[in-house]
Every structure is written in C-alpha cells, then in structure tokens.
Amino acid sequence: MNDNTIPAIHAAGLHKSFGDYAAVEDVSFLVPYGRVVGLLGPNGAGKTTTMRMLVGLATPTQGVSHIAGRPYAALSRPAQQIGVVLDAGGLHPSRTARQHLRIAAAMAHIDAARVTDVLNETGMMAAADRPIKGYSLGMRQRLALATALLGDPRVLILDEPANGLDPAGIRWLRENLRAFAAAGGAVLVSSHLLAEIEHVADDVVVIAHGRVAAAGELTALTAHHGGDLESFYLDLTATTTEVRSCFAQNC
Numbered sequence: 001m002n003d004n005t006i007p008a009i010h011a012a013g014l015h016k017s018f019g020d021y022a023a024v025e026d027v028s029f030l031v032p033y034g035r036v037v038g039l040l041g042p043n044g045a046g047k048t049t050t051m052r053m054l055v056g057l058a059t060p061t062q063g064v065s066h067i068a069g070r071p072y073a074a075l076s077r078p079a080q081q082i083g084v085v086l087d088a089g090g091l092h093p094s095r096t097a098r099q100h101l102r103i104a105a106a107m108a109h110i111d112a113a114r115v116t117d118v119l120n121e122t123g124m125m126a127a128a129d130r131p132i133k134g135y136s137l138g139m140r141q142r143l144a145l146a147t148a149l150l151g152d153p154r155v156l157i158l159d160e161p162a163n164g165l166d167p168a169g170i171r172w173l174r175e176n177l178r179a180f181a182a183a184g185g186a187v188l189v190s191s192h193l194l195a196e197i198e199h200v201a202d203d204v205v206v207i208a209h210g211r212v213a214a215a216g217e218l219t220a221l222t223a224h225h226g227g228d229l230e231s232f233y234l235d236l237t238a239t240t241t242e243v244r245s246c247f248a249q250n251c
C-alpha cells in the first residue's frame with residue numbers, strides 16, 4: 001500500500017561536483033505517484049548524474065534524495081520498490097535474457113515466475129534463450145526494462161529508455177508508461193525525444209548547466225508556446241546548448 005501523500009521521488013538541493021567541476025547544482029523536484037515526469041536537458045546538462053544520485057550510484061556533494069520517503073540505501077526491498085534503467089550496456093554477453101533475469105530475480109528475492117511475465121510484457125520472449133551478445137540496442141533496452149520491471153515496482157527511473165527502440169517499441173513504451181502511471185505508479189524518464197515526452201509526460205523538469213531551468217506541468221509550461229514543447233525547450237535552452245564537459249575544463 002502506498003502513502004500517496006509522500007512523493008515517489010524527492011530530490012532536495014542536489015549538488016554533484018567532479019573535482020572543481022559542478023555537474024549538478026541545487027537540483028530539487030518531486031515526482032508524485034500517478035505521474036510521468038520527463039527529465040530534459042542538453043547533452044551534459046546533468047540528467048544522468050541526477051538519476052545516479054537518486055539511486056545511490058553517485059554520492060551527492062550536497063543535498064538529499066528520497067524514494068517513497070526514504071533514501072535509496074534505506075529501502076528495505078529496493079528491487080520491489082523501484083525499477084531503474086540507467087544503462088542498457090553492462091549485460092553479460094554470453095548469458096541469455098532468461099538467464100540474466102533469473103539471476104536478477106534470485107539476487108533480489110523475487111519469484112522466478114516473474115521472469116516469464118516480464119519477458120512477455122517487454123516482447124522479449126522470442127529472443128529469451130539467445131545470448132545477449134547478439135542483441136540489438138533496442139533488444140538490450142527491452143531487456144533492461146524487463147529487469148527494471150521484475151520486482152513489480154511502483155516507481156521507475158529510466159534514462160533514455162527509448163534509445164534504439166523501433167517505432168513499435170516506442171509506442172509500446174509510451175503506452176506502458178502511461179498505463180503504469182494510470183495504475184498509480186510514478187515515472188521519471190529522461191529523453192532527447194521531445195515529441196515522445198510531449199506524448200507521455202504530465203510534468204517536465206528541464207536541467208540546463210546543471211541547474212533546474214524550468215519545472216512544472218507540461219501544459220502550463222508550454223502554454224505560451226502554443227503547447228509546443230520543442231519551441232518552449234529550445235527557447236529555454238537557447239543559450240545553453242553547448243555541450244558541457246568536465247573533460248573540456250581539464251578537471
């Protein structure tokens with residue numbers, strides 16, 4: 001049972017520095033249950049770093065974040081509470097999808113029957129017993145999503161999940177994220193595909209230069225741009241489109 005008065009995701013004043021380089025500065029936002037929130041921003045803006053902090057893969061220099069009211073590290077059963085897709089790489093090339101999912105389920109104390117469920121849900125059943133090394137990018141994305149869904153979580157954090165998906169896969173993802181939120185789940189999804197975010201998101205958070213440049217309901221934010229997310233986004237980020245790079249700053 002969820003306490004819907006507690007946000008699914010709460011980022012409060014997150015900062016992350018790499019050496020002297022401030023990749024993320026004072027980023028705060030909420031993702032309530034029942035909503036899809038799009039995390040947008042130019043290359044190098046700090047989206048992935050923010051998501052990594054939310055799930056304990058990067059330690060904030062300052063600030064805190066909570067998932068369902070607790071820091072990620074304090075979740076009792078993280079795989080059952082939050083599904084994460086941060087990188088569709090990092091899969092063992094010789095394993096099959098079914099083997100990968102069985103191992104992930106066993107490690108998270110999830111019923112092995114869920115493996116069949118998520119293979120079906122993500123359209124991966126036909127490829128389930130082939131080695132991952134032969135998978136396309138889109139198939140790896142589907143497997144990453146299947147892994148995220150294994151524990152039947154109520155919260156999803158997805159970094160560019162549409163990357164490599166074919167048109168049918170993009171539609172499938174859109175419909176599933178909308179259905180997930182309609183059933184009371186919460187989704188934070190990053191993407192450069194603004195048309196896709198326009199279809200799927202209720203709210204957006206735009207990060208530019210490591211800071212929140214705009215956040216709120218999609219329809220309200222884009223009202224002065226005829227409801228067009230692309231015009232809104234390009235106006236907002238017009239002065240911040242250069243790729244930020246720690247490397248370029250020799251840090």
Ligand SMILES: Nc1ncnc2c1ncn2[C@@H]1O[C@H](COP(=O)(O)OP(=O)(O)OP(=O)(O)O)[C@@H](O)[C@H]1O
Nearest residue numbers: 018023042043044045046047048049050244245246
């Ligand atoms: N481990 C690291 N060490 C040094 N710099 C890093 C590290 N991780 C990220 N950065 C820098 O932090 C900044 C933000 O990177 P991040 O990957 O969060 O951006 P992003 O918004 O996800 O970009 P993209 O849309 O290109 O994926 C970039 O300048 C990047 O070079």
